[in-house]
Amino acid sequence: xxxxxxxxxxxxxxxxxxxxxxxxxxxxxxxxxxxxxxxxxxxxxxxxxxxxxxxxxxxxxxxxxxxxxxxxxxxxxxxxxxxxxxxxxxxxxxxxxxxxxxxxxxxxxxxxxxxxxxxxxxxxxxxxxxxxxxxxxxxxxxxxxxxxxxxxxxxxxxxxxxxxxxxxxxxxxxxxxxxxxxxxxxxxxxxxxxxxxxxxxxxxxxxxxxxxxxxxxxxxxxxxxxxxxxxxxxxxxxxxxxxxxxxxxxxxxxxxxxxxxxxxxxxxxxxxxxxxxxxxxxxxxxxxxxxxxxxxxxxxxxxxxxxxxxxxxxxxxxxxxxxxxx
Amino acid sequence: xxxxxxxxxxxxxxxxxxxxxxxxxxxxxxxxxxxxxxxxxxxxxxxxxxxxxxxxxxxxxxxxxxxxxxxxxxxxxxxxxxxxxxxxxxxxxxxxxxxxxxxxxxxxxxxxxxxxxxxxxxxxxxxxxxxxxxxxxxxxxxxxxxxxxxxxxxxxxxxxxxxxxxxxxxxxxxxxxxxxxxxxxxxxxxxxxxxxxxxxxxxxxxxxxxxxxxxxxxxxxxxxxxxxxxxxxxxxxxxxxxxxxxxxxxxxxxxxxxxxxxxxxxxxxxxxxxxxxxxxxxxxxxxxxxxxxxxxxxxxxxxxxxxxxxxxxxxxxxxxxxxxxxxxxxxxxxxxxxxxxxxxxxxxxxxxxx
Numbered sequence: 001x002x003x004x005x006x007x008x009x010x011x012x013x014x015x016x017x018x019x020x021x022x023x024x025x026x027x028x029x030x031x032x033x034x035x036x037x038x039x040x041x042x043x044x045x046x047x048x049x050x051x052x053x054x055x056x057x058x059x060x061x062x063x064x065x066x067x068x069x070x071x072x073x074x075x076x077x078x079x080x081x082x083x084x085x086x087x088x089x090x091x092x093x094x095x096x097x098x099x100x101x102x103x104x105x106x107x108x109x110x111x112x113x114x115x116x117x118x119x120x121x122x123x124x125x126x127x128x129x130x131x132x133x134x135x136x137x138x139x140x141x142x143x144x145x146x147x148x149x150x151x152x153x154x155x156x157x158x159x160x161x162x163x164x165x166x167x168x169x170x171x172x173x174x175x176x177x178x179x180x181x182x183x184x185x186x187x188x189x190x191x192x193x194x195x196x197x198x199x200x201x202x203x204x205x206x207x208x209x210x211x212x213x214x215x216x217x218x219x220x221x222x223x224x225x226x227x228x229x230x231x232x233x234x235x236x237x238x239x240x241x242x243x244x245x246x247x248x249x250x251x252x253x254x255x256x257x258x259x260x261x262x263x264x265x266x267x268x269x270x271x272x273x274x275x276x277x278x279x280x281x282x283x284x285x286x287x288x289x290x291x292x293x294x295x296x297x298x299x300x301x302x303x304x305x306x307x308x309x310x311x312x313x314x315x316x317x318x319x320x321x322x323x324x325x326x
Numbered sequence: 327x328x329x330x331x332x333x334x335x336x337x338x339x340x341x342x343x344x345x346x347x348x349x350x351x352x353x354x355x356x357x358x359x360x361x362x363x364x365x366x367x368x369x370x371x372x373x374x375x376x377x378x379x380x381x382x383x384x385x386x387x388x389x390x391x392x393x394x395x396x397x398x399x400x401x402x403x404x405x406x407x408x409x410x411x412x413x414x415x416x417x418x419x420x421x422x423x424x425x426x427x428x429x430x431x432x433x434x435x436x437x438x439x440x441x442x443x444x445x446x447x448x449x450x451x452x453x454x455x456x457x458x459x460x461x462x463x464x465x466x467x468x469x470x471x472x473x474x475x476x477x478x479x480x481x482x483x484x485x486x487x488x489x490x491x492x493x494x495x496x497x498x499x500x501x502x503x504x505x506x507x508x509x510x511x512x513x514x515x516x517x518x519x520x521x522x523x524x525x526x527x528x529x530x531x532x533x534x535x536x537x538x539x540x541x542x543x544x545x546x547x548x549x550x551x552x553x554x555x556x557x558x559x560x561x562x563x564x565x566x567x568x569x570x571x572x573x574x575x576x577x578x579x580x581x582x583x584x585x586x587x588x589x590x591x592x593x594x595x596x597x598x599x600x601x602x603x604x605x606x607x608x609x610x611x612x613x614x615x616x617x618x619x620x621x622x623x624x625x626x627x628x629x630x631x632x633x634x635x636x637x638x639x640x641x642x643x644x645x646x647x648x649x650x651x652x653x654x655x656x657x658x659x660x661x662x663x664x665x666x667x668x669x670x671x672x673x674x675x676x677x678x679x680x
Contacts (some may be wrong), residue, residue: 039483040514162328179376180539181594184583188593209585236586250513252542253586254569261524265517269482285514286462
């Protein structure tokens, strides 16, 4: 059985802003999944809905099965037990996610004391171990968030996420505000810790190349839906959806003559989530568009060898459209 | 060595220093600590560095927003003066494009007024409508009529950045300095804005200095690249030379951590240090992987920890490193005579010193 199974997840903000429009995916124990997409694609909404962290204006339907239990229908008491202990989240922007008036030691101890029957001394020992594990010297336990650098704060966030030994970590843009070298340090830290402890992870990012380096599988979201999902390497090397192609060429590979003095982008902007028309939502920006795209509804179709679990929501993966000229 | 071209560079920094005064018990911050940099006419130069390296301060000094503590800024060969009249004149020709267009635009000002602000300040009232339309369409907002009455919140991030660029273009500048022009934009829009900068160079022979942390951006649009670390340029040269054959250990580390590269990542220790406490000797040595690999007995350690490096000249490729190594790639010196010459100079100095 999968550790996490998301079935037909829909999230609507207010009356008509459909941020997530039918998302299905599953994650096995110990597996890592990257979710890529631009702002407004619904990727962060998916992440937050997994732990029911969305604001009250959001209407959620579908199922989020964590270890077989539906997070969306469980009682508040149970939900509180699940958060931190079974699944935890690393937010982007550690400065605003950490409490500025409490020491980092206190903040790491808090979930341990709340979720486990341990005394303050054991909790203090554990938080020291966690800090050392994430590369912040444990003697800094009494430091306040503002006394740490951005990279160190993100490390503290990771220590907190690991504090109750969860089965699943959701990392929402964990390195977005960080410099390249610090980003590389943090990504290596997360991947090492996750692999060591055999924790499953969902990492959200706008940067496809970062995800491809850190996750086993990738899902690409556009306008509230997954448009392509599959093994990271395959997805990057041979994308089957034109949006994935555009997204991966937006981050050029240095040394690739094709991108030298030739930045690659897409005309237009992502669609307004309150006004998505018929047909493929990517059609207005798609370089490979053809007639049927504007009328025919798209869904994820198998797009690779039989047991590759590779799927794409582009009409071109269907045999009848594979040869249509753009 | 390549000689300087006969025409004066569009924009130039000469031994530029910007020091911010000491505060809260710390020493003065040497944000820009001796930089020579040129942007040739019609050239696109990428200035790459991590946050805190001084790249934004350098950009601001180059457009006259920050007054250098020492050294000078030159525009087409003439030294920039800081009287308000001279600055106003200068700013018609050199425009700054800020990152985060959402913050750079006044939410209560529509697109027309945002773009017309510069020309109005410069008293260019005749043909203002035409000027604004022109700037908008050159920035890719076509047809301009469709955009002039809109407010920033009615525009997407990419369109907002185009309005900011149009505002810069409205004064017919010859140089733009763009500070992280695409950092806050979505991946698919990023390429479009970068292409716009390339197109403007093509159609208006606009020169540009693009400041970024993103080496991929340099590969995408720049002719030359300068890598900045703690107030100094540590390596510069053509994009191909610097990015494909990096010589400075810092550049090598930056390139090695890019996702999708095949080389083993060099994870530097620590974080970018503090401009109020610049290490003696080579300012990079406390984090340097090459220094760390030196044998305890190696006499070159004393160079790295004790001997300051000269400020790199602006008009030729250069690497500010005591340990710059040419033996690693035997084919390299032939391809890069200028680099091997520099290497020889470094080697002979090294011999003198020991």
